[in-house]
Amino acid sequence: MANHKSALKRNRQNIKRNASNTANRTRVKNETKRVLEAVAKKDKDAAEKALHNATKTISSVASKGVLHKRAASRKISGLARQVNKLSASG
Template sequence: MANIKSAKKRILVNETKALRNKAVKSKIKTLIKKVESAVAASDKELALSSLKTASVEINKAASKGVYHKKTASRKISRLTLAVNKIA
């Protein structure tokens, strides 16, 4: 356990940030699953609307530092490719 006050504070701040990051990642995973299920069902309209909300949230997470910029870009790219493959 840390003895220095600043080290104790860092531990608390890190816990708070870890919880926030976990919640954001969980939300994004749910949104990705919605897009993928719409693609599997070949529902173009639902897939497009789900893709729009998912990409906004992924970009927001990247700007906050939850995801790396390139990781976010890769996720959005793969989702967009899957949606565009629907006839």
């Protein structure tokens, strides 16, 4: 355990940041799940709405540094590809 005042503060900051980052990663997973569920149901409108929300969330999380920008881009691209495939077939 840290003893110096600055190290104690650093620990408090790390705990807060870890909780925030965990919550943000969970938000990304939940939004992704919503898109995939809509795609599985072949519900084009719901999938497009969910994709829009997921894109906003993933971009926001990436801008905060929780996800790497290329990882975020890859996630958005993969989801968009699935939704577009649904639009093309339906």
